[in-house]
Amino acid sequence: MTVTIGVHSSNPSLYHLYHLSRLGFAQEELAALGETVAFFPYTNGVRTGELLTRGVIDFGGTGSTPPVTAQAAGHDLVYTAVSAPRPGHGALLVPEDGPVRSVADLAGATVHLAIGSWQTHLIAKALDDAGLSYADDITAVRSGTDSERQLRAGEIGAWVAQGPELAAARRKGGLRTLVATGDVISDRSVFFTRRDFAESRPEIVEALTRALRRADDWAAANPRAAAEIAAADLGGSADDWETALRALPWRIEAVSDEFIAEQQEAADIFHRTGFIDGPVEVAAARARATGTAGPKAA
Structure with missing residues (x-):
């Protein structure tokens, strides 16, 4: 099986996992399970829920809003991990x-x-x-x-x-x-997948989360090199990128009750203001089977 990871520049962890593919973090983690990896670059993280549902990608990540709007649109998603809060993002x-x-x-x-x-x-x-x-x-x-x-x-x-x-x-x-x-908000990176994928292949979800942690560890240890990658690819100065990347926590955490409550508050505000058409039960985006609710905290 080839596992396709969606990547876009607005999710720093996935972006650097992709651009560090020469280091083989995702490849090594999946090879141990007999799987291979492919990356699917795209520009708008709002599309992530739709791309997952269509099977274009198997795993993706955004900020806090897209998974809520994806749930509101009827996509059956499962949260797999989140970053630590990013107050300086x-x-x-x-x-x-x-x-x-x-x-x-x-x-x-x-x-x-x-x-x-x-x-x-x-x-x-x-x-x-x-x-x-x-x-x-x-x-x-x-x-x-x-x-x-x-x-x-x-x-x-x-x-x-x-x-x-x-x-x-x-x-x-x-x-x-x-x-x-x-x-005002914790502003976390959020990682999620389709329900069928999360609940049938939890070991792949855990492997991908390990790969993300390895990419984060590299970026935290090499902020200048990470900044130069982003500046060359996306524009802007390496100095400004380095300032921005040093402000990130570079830490992946398990999906917690606190995070679910944060997302539910956002969903309720979005519904009340008409940004989404109907109410969303954020807790429904957790895996149902014991042992597949997401990665263990590092």
Whole structure:
């Protein structure tokens, strides 16, 4: 059997597992089970649930929002592992001397963010905590290469930046962190698969999680080399990438009750604001059979 791993640049662990394939972490772990590995690169993590259901990939990972929206769309997923919280991964930025001084001041504003990613979770939760609604009180617009310029020019109210873009924006100055991610959500990387795959081949899930941990260990020990890989592939400066990668925990954990509760809170907010059409029971995305509920903590 060939196990296909979905990879995209927004999931650092999977991204580096793919680009470190020459080191053979996934290949070695699966070879011990008599299996081989293939990688399927794609650009939009929001597609992960659909790609799993269609059988295009067998294993994938995103931030916190895509698995919730995938469940809402009817995809039968199982969480397999999560990263430790990533409080320094991103932030909601506003002009340093602009009129927005609190989340409440965003009422009526245009906010640029990666819609459908963990950033939706961040904004929806921050607004909800302030008594505002993602659906009614802001205009959410998908961020792009011009978002930072528009923010600095006062054309938009706020922008969610992450990774090297956040590092570069802070280095330039003139912008202020309105919401630090870690003050609102845990912002974990989330790994998941199809239910039939999780429950019929738990040993493969465990092998893939070991491979992810090995890739994370390498990135944690070699942040400059990891930054140079990302800069050469995705653009930006290696210095900004290194700043961003050093802010990540590089630790994979088991799926916990605490994580399920975090996801359920997000799902409830998404439903209440109309981001998803119906309620989602996040706990349903756990494996049913004893011994296949996910990897043991390292």
